[in-house]
Amino acid sequence: MVGAARAQSRKLSFSTVVPPMGYALYLGWTMNIPNLLTLLRIFFVPLLVAALVEESGALHIRGVVVTNVWLALAIFLIAASTDLLDGYLARRWRQITTIGTLLDPIADKLLVSAALIALVQVRAVPAWMVILIVGREFAVSGLRAIAAAEGYTIKASDLGKTKMVSQVAAVSCLLLSIRYPMLKQPAMVLMWGVVVFAILSAASYFRKFWRKIDERVKKRRRRELLLIERRKKMMAMRQSGSGAGAGLGGSGRI
Numbered sequence: 678m679v680g681a682a683r684a685q686s687r688k689l690s691f692s693t694v695v696p697p698m699g700y701a702l703y704l705g706w707t708m709n710i711p712n713l714l715t716l717l718r719i720f721f722v723p724l725l726v727a728a729l730v731e732e733s734g735a736l737h738i739r740g741v742v743v744t745n746v747w748l749a750l751a752i753f754l755i756a757a758s759t760d761l762l763d764g765y766l767a768r769r770w771r772q773i774t775t776i777g778t779l780l781d782p783i784a785d786k787l788l789v790s791a792a793l794i795a796l797v798q799v800r801a802v803p804a805w806m807v808i809l810i811v812g813r814e815f816a817v818s819g820l821r822a823i824a825a826a827e828g829y830t831i832k833a834s835d836l837g838k839t840k841m842v843s844q845v846a847a848v849s850c851l852l853l854s855i856r857y858p859m860l861k862q863p864a865m866v867l868m869w870g871v872v873v874f875a876i877l878s879a880a881s882y883f884r885k886f887w888r889k890i891d892e893r894v895k896k897r898r899r900r901e902l903l904l905i906e907r908r909k910k911m912m913a914m915r916q917s918g919s920g921a922g923a924g925l926g927g928s929g930r931i
Contacts, residue, residue, distance in 0.1 A: 710772075714766070719787055725792055728745050729792070732745060746856045756788050793806075802851055813878075843874050851867075
């Protein structure tokens, strides 16, 4: 009887702890699809660089020759589309996680920076434009890291989102200009737009950062001044108390 009761209790406790197989699969896969898309975008980065740098490379699919330009464009557009898809799924399914929030901007910066640097390698874009854009990405990432260390977050601005769309359009046009030189001029116009949006959005981030830091410094300075005033009052009270005690002691001796 006792052994049967123990076995029954073990069975009940096991059934309450271990979830059903379908639920485990749901947690393991469906809940992490936005993060998997972000990791997939990072995985596309070396493929994009390899397709761009290997100028003589081509794919033969059922008699159709796919040159490296079209292959790189397809990889870039697929990777860029995952940026829209993972954010949409994360908001729709309410799966906004810390690792997703951390990896998403890193994946975007890796994708765009790798594409622009590879385009410099094939001499499709001036290097100074790429240096300015990539430098802006590093500066904004540094600001966000400092802000996170201070305990607050700097959200993406509308200018930053517009910059991402303009970057995708500019890189796509630059990729096509390698194969079709008549697109060189429109591609450079789009690149100038990317530079302008990059500078404006960086200024917006710096302004938000400085406002937060200025408020934090003012509050900290105010607390320090209040603490100093309290210490001064306590010192004055102690000195007055010791002086009164000394006076009473002297009058008692008289």
